[in-house]
Amino acid sequence: MSTVTAQHTQSIDADKLIRWSGFTLILAGLLFGLFPFAHPNHDPQGFRGAAWIPAHLMPNVGAIVALFGLVGLFVRQFRAAGTLGLAAFIASIVGTASFVSGLMIEAFIIPYMSLELPQLTIDDAPPPGIGEAFMVMRMLFMLGFLLVGAAVIRARILPRGVGVLVIVAILVNTFGDMIIGEPAFYLGSVLFGIALGWLGYALWAEPRGRVHSGSLQ
Secondary structure, eight states: OHHHHHHHHHHHHHHHHHHHHHHHHHHHHHHHHHHHHHOOOSSHHHHHSTTHHHHHHHHHHHHHHHHHHHHHHHHHTHHHHHHHHHHHHHHHHHHHHHHHHHHHIIIIIHHHHHHHOTTOOTTSOOSTTHHHHHHHHHHHHHHHHHHHHHHHHHHOSSOHHHHHHHHHHHHHHHHHHHHHOTHHHHHHHHHHHHHHHHHHHHHHTSOGGGTTTTOOO
16 A cells, blocks of 8 residues: 555656646746847947846746756656657756856856957957857757757657757757858747747646656656
8 A cells, every 4th residue: 555655646746847847848938939039239238238137047047947847858758768868868958058158158258358358359269169168068959959859759758749849949049040140040049949838838738647658757
């Protein structure tokens, strides 16, 4: 009897974790998707403006809460996604955490340098190693969510369209500016926000009696 009760309690706890993870991904999607529309110009007026910090906190907070959402996603499809799911979880956690570091630099370091050293512009080549570090962060972020999308498709627990959209969105977000220029900033962010929101809703809205199939137990 005690074993049955313990298993039931664990199931309830897993259910709560997965559903709350879905909510955090929805929130992350909203913050990423709305960010480009709140983003000030990269100029002295924009750096000094009251909107700079709040606007740049949007993707920062979005990435942080997405970390919690990725935990629930991993738990939900642990068995069904297999090794690919584990690789997706590790890569997306590392990539998102690295992404937060880059966002903090843009939010606080770039405005200070641009205002205190106006002879420098953000279009100048960065000091050796900085550009390479940002490229590594960006590639880790992309790799993580490519694997997340692939794991969703493989697991077949959540709608496969979610996985496809995650893959398309992260590719547009990473490489779109090379093809269509500035509009990719808006398109990539909105697509990625929709992908995270849909992923979160898929986790949050699942019937409670079904969340244990394929889950980590």
